[in-house]
Amino acid sequence: MRLDRIVNDVLVRLFWMERRIDPYVRPAVDLLVRPPVQALVQWVVRHRLPDDGLALAAERVLPDEERITDEIVERMTRFLQHTYPHHEHVERAGNTKTFGVVRGELSVRADIPSELCHGLFAEPAEYPAWVRFAGPGPLAPSDMHDNAIMSLGVKVMGVPGPKLLPDEGATQDFLGISAPTFTTPDLVQNAILQSEIGNGTPLLYFIRPSHTHLCDLIMQGLYAKTAASPLQVSYWSCVPCLLGPGQAMQYRFVPRPFPQLKVPRRPGPSYLREAMAATLAHGEVTFDLLVQTQTDPRRMPIENAGVVWSTRHSKPRSVATLRLPQQTFDSPAQLAFADVLSYNPWHAVPDHRPLGNQSRARRVIYAELAAARQQMNGVQHVEPTGKEEFADDQVDV
Numbered sequence: 001m002r003l004d005r006i007v008n009d010v011l012v013r014l015f016w017m018e019r020r021i022d023p024y025v026r027p028a029v030d031l032l033v034r035p036p037v038q039a040l041v042q043w044v045v046r047h048r049l050p051d052d053g054l055a056l057a058a059e060r061v062l063p064d065e066e067r068i069t070d071e072i073v074e075r076m077t078r079f080l081q082h083t084y085p086h087h088e089h090v091e092r093a094g095n096t097k098t099f100g101v102v103r104g105e106l107s108v109r110a111d112i113p114s115e116l117c118h119g120l121f122a123e124p125a126e127y128p129a130w131v132r133f134a135g136p137g138p139l140a141p142s143d144m145h146d147n148a149i150m151s152l153g154v155k156v157m158g159v160p161g162p163k164l165l166p167d168e169g170a171t172q173d174f175l176g177i178s179a180p181t182f183t184t185p186d187l188v189q190n191a192i193l194q195s196e197i198g199n200g201t202p203l204l205y206f207i208r209p210s211h212t213h214l215c216d217l218i219m220q221g222l223y224a225k226t227a228a229s230p231l232q233v234s235y236w237s238c239v240p241c242l243l244g245p246g247q248a249m250q251y252r253f254v255p256r257p258f259p260q261l262k263v264p265r266r267p268g269p270s271y272l273r274e275a276m277a278a279t280l281a282h283g284e285v286t287f288d289l290l291v292q293t294q295t296d297p298r299r300m301p302i303e304n305a306g307v308v309w310s311t312r313h314s315k316p317r318s319v320a321t322l323r324l325p326q327q328t329f330d331s332p333a334q335l336a337f338a339d340v341l342s343y344n345p346w347h348a349v350p351d352h353r354p355l356g357n358q359s360r361a362r363r364v365i366y367a368e369l370a371a372a373r374q375q376m377n378g379v380q381h382v383e384p385t386g387k388e389e390f391a392d393d394q395v396d397v
Contacts, residue, residue: 004199004201004204005199005200005201007201007204008200008201008202008203008204011203012203015148015203016144016145019144019145019147019148019226020144020226022225022226023225023226023228023262023263026225026226029222030225033222034222034223037218037222038219038222038308041215041218041219042307042308044215045185045215045304045306045307046298046299046307049298049301049304049307051298052303054297054301054302054303055297056246056247056248056294056295056297057240057242057246057247057248057294057302057355058297058302059302059303059355059356059357059360060303061357061360062186062187062188062303062357065187065357065360065361068187068188068191068361069187069360069361069364069365070364071191071194072187072190072191072194072361072365073364073365073368073369075191075194075195075197075198076093076094076194076365076369077093077368077369077372078198079093079138079194079197079198080093080369080372080373080376081376082198083138083139084376089377090373090376090377091137091139091140091373092134092137092369092373093137093138093369093373094136094137094138095134095135095136095137095151095153095177096134096135096136096137096138096139096140096146097134097135097137097140097141097143097146098132098133098134098335098338099133099134099135099143099150099230099270099272099273099276100132100133100230100273100276100277100329100330100335101130101131101132101329101334101335101337101338101341102130102131102133102276102280102324102327102329103128103129103130103131103324103325103327103329103386104128104129104130104131104154104322104323104324104325105126105127105128105129105322105323105325106126106127106128106129106154106156106289106320106321106322106323107124107125107126107127107320107321107323108120108121108123108124108125108126108127108319108320109121109124109318109319109320109321110124112317112319113317115247115293116243116291116293116317116319118242118243118244118245118247118351119172119242119243119244119349119350119351119352120156120159120172120320120349120351120352121243121291121319121320122351127156127157127158127159128156128157128158128385128386129154129155129156129157129322129386130154130155130157130337130341130384130386131152131153131154131155131322131324132152132153132155132338132341132343133150133151133152133230133231133272133276134150134151134152134153135147135150135151135272136148136149136150136151136177138197138202142268142269142270143267143268143269143270143271143272143273144226144267144269144271147226147227147272148220148224148225148226149177149178149179149183149220149223149224150177150178150227150230150233150235151175151176151177151178151235152174152175152176152177152178152230152235152253153173153174153175153343154173154174154175154253154322155171155172155173155341155343155347155384156171156172156173156174157170157171157384157385157386158170158385158386159171159172159349161349162349162350163347163348163349164346164347164348164349164350164353164363165344165346165347165348165363165367167342167367167381167383168342168347168383169383170383170385171347171383171384172347172348172349172352173343173344173345173346173347173348174237174251174253174289174345175237175343175345176235176236176237176238176251176252176253177235177236177238178223178227178233178234178235178236179219179220179222179223179224179236179238180219180223180236180238180252180308180309181216181219181220181236181238181305181306181307181308182238182239182305182306182358183216183220184213184216184305184306184358185216185304185305185306185307186303186304186305186306186357186358187357187358187360187361189211189213189216190358190361192205192211193205196208215306216306219306219308226263227263227272228260228261228262228263228275229261229272229275229276229279230272230275230276231255231258231275231276231279231280231285231324232255232260232261233255234252234253234254234255235252235253236250236251236252237250237251237252238250238305239305239345239354239355239356239358239359240294240302240354240355240356240359241345241348241352241353241354241355241359242350242351242352242353242355243291243293243351243352244351245351247293247294248293248294248300248302248355249291249292249293249294250291250292250294250309251289251290251291251292252289252290252292252316253287253288253289253290253322254287254288254290255285255286255287256285256286256287256288258279258283258285261275261278261279273330276329277328277329277330280324280325280326280327280328280329281326281327281328282326283326284323284324284325284326285323285324286321286322286323286324287321287322287324288318288320288321288322289318289319289320289321289322290316290317290318290319291316291317291319292309292311292314292315292316292317293314294309294314295313295314296313296314299313300313300314302355302356303356303357304356305356305358331390331391333390333391334390337388337390339373339374339377339379340374340379340380340381340382341381341382341384342366342367342370342374342381343366344362344363344366344367344370345359345362345363345366346362346363346366346367
């Protein structure tokens with residue numbers, strides 16, 4: 001195990017070195033390297049997929065799925081207890097470092113095609129939102145060491161109707177990462193990753209001879225760029241959810257063009273938060289919310305998050321805009337607000353029920369870990385309304 005950790009730590013340091021070079025080579029990589037390499041990797045992934053004969057929006061429960069879910073909860077809880085043993089402030093076990101929790105407004109479009117008018121998108125409306133930008137985790141180091149695959153959580157509030165989780169009555173959560181495929185393709189592989197994280201060897205998940213995950217490594221690497229700001233990247237759901245009865249979708253948040261920042265030559269430990277603060281202090285930022293419906297159950301699988309849903313077979317279409325107005329968000333009280341928030345894709349209306357084995361597991365994993373984290377921090381879960389006000393020493397909810 002000691003040798004494993006040495007190998008892992010060497011790889012981590014090499015990765016940190018690459019982070020410094022990445023801003024200079026990334027434009028060429030994205031333009032010339034990523035398209036053909038992604039096409040080749042995705043061909044391999046799809047070629048290996050069995051034809052499970054599922055219909056559109058249909059699911060198939062994995063063998064021992066409940067047991068594997070419980071194992072992941074246990075491993076991730078143990079990781080938190082081991083990482084924060086002395087009553088320190090406990091961070092999330094994934095999507096760990098909070099770059100910022102900002103006010104937003106989700107506006108559902110009036111010109112949506114009828115086949116997309118389900119759930120939150122059934123009719124034009126405007127909703128307040130709390131939007132959390134975060135790093136990948138499982139730790140929270142300086143931003144230059146924690147900015148590869150970033151995450152987004154959008155908590156839409158004031159949503160009427162029944163919900164799938166009883167702990168929040170008026171929210172709809174959308175979660176995404178800055179890559180079109182998830183770190184692990186399914187729940188079984190996720191359990192292996194959590195075991196490696198618990199052993200202090202997360203990078204060996206991808207290259208250990210007993211369970212290589214080279215396709216996952218390449219896909220993550222193609223999108224793991226040194227970002228100048230979390231506001232300048234797109235975020236994909238990676239896993240599907242319903243879009244009304246019998247129809248599945250994936251979604252993505254794509255930023256509209258605005259004056260682009262560059263990675264500082266000497267980035268500070270929280271340069272990503274500082275970049276967000278500088279942008280939002282002078283104006284608003286807008287993301288388009290695009291949905292992509294499943295049209296081919298084999299090419300666009302429900303149970304495998306390692307497959308990019310082809311835009312040739314299903315064109316992404318805009319259903320809403322997420323506007324982040326000009327604001328100041330980096331007060332200590334507003335940053336602390338992240339501790340009482342729980343983002344979970346099962347905070348959803350039935351028409352957007354999450355699909356697939358990793359989503360089914362998330363219902364339990366996210367709820368259990370949020371409860372454990374908040375208990376360790378001595379705070380209680382809060383369902384926000386969008387009317388929260390902040391001062392440097394308190395949060396009024």
